[in-house]
Amino acid sequence: MIRVLIADDHGVIRDGLSRLLDAADGIEVAGVAADGEEVVAQANALAPDVVLMDLDMPGTDGIEATRRVVAGGSAGAVLVLTSFSDQPRILGAIEAGAVGYLLKDASSDDVVAGIRAAARGESPLAPRAARALISGHRLPRRDARLPAAEKQVLGMLARGCTDEVIAERLDLEAAELDRALAVVIGALGVADRTQAALWAQRHGYDGGDGDPGQVLGPFTRHPGRIHRPARPTDEG
Numbered sequence: 001m002i003r004v005l006i007a008d009d010h011g012v013i014r015d016g017l018s019r020l021l022d023a024a025d026g027i028e029v030a031g032v033a034a035d036g037e038e039v040v041a042q043a044n045a046l047a048p049d050v051v052l053m054d055l056d057m058p059g060t061d062g063i064e065a066t067r068r069v070v071a072g073g074s075a076g077a078v079l080v081l082t083s084f085s086d087q088p089r090i091l092g093a094i095e096a097g098a099v100g101y102l103l104k105d106a107s108s109d110d111v112v113a114g115i116r117a118a119a120r121g122e123s124p125l126a127p128r129a130a131r132a133l134i135s136g137h138r139l140p141r142r143d144a145r146l147p148a149a150e151k152q153v154l155g156m157l158a159r160g161c162t163d164e165v166i167a168e169r170l171d172l173e174a175a176e177l178d179r180a181l182a183v184v185i186g187a188l189g190v191a192d193r194t195q196a197a198l199w200a201q202r203h204g205y206d207g208g209d210g211d212p213g214q215v216l217g218p219f220t221r222h223p224g225r226i227h228r229p230a231r232p233t234d235e236g
Helices: 011-022 036-046 062-072 087-096 108-119 127-136 148-158 163-170 174-188 193-202
Strands: 002-007 027-033 050-053 077-082 100-103
Touching (some): 002 011, 002 036, 027 036, 050 062, 050 108, 062 087, 100 127, 148 163, 148 193, 163 174, 174 193
Parallel strands (some): 077 100
């Protein structure tokens, strides 16, 4: 029998969850709590298998209550059931020790299945919460690791500048430019300066490069060649 402590400050929701779980095979409601302090106290006293935790709790909020319940060690697992699907709250709950994260628009079957999964030691996660986590942990673009000067070099490479033009415009000695090119190539994980220029063009590079496009024009289709805007002619 899976014993569940329902933690939610809305009486209608507590009642609805109680009816749902009472009707589910192998699950019983061990208790209900309407605020964070009550959740912690009942979790310690009742030692439920699963605490079904809302995050929007009065007093001690759900994340802090989760942290304290987990630290107390009496409850088997904390499973969040809330209406919030933003990445900071999801991360906060998981970092506090919640084993899973469900949303209140989940079906009754999904809630029951999530409780069973949490009791088995699994980590049920609502698809929308999973998407929020994934979007919040995308790897940064490789050019984000470049210092400002190297970003300028990459921007000029992407616009087809030769080494001589880059060195002149950025006031770099040959050895300094060689070092900057080595940093760019290493950070992007490419083979040479031409591949670095192609990488920048494919990714629409426009960040932190001193906007050389104002002087040098848009990207060239021929990395390694200088692309200059046409100079206006005087017509009298």
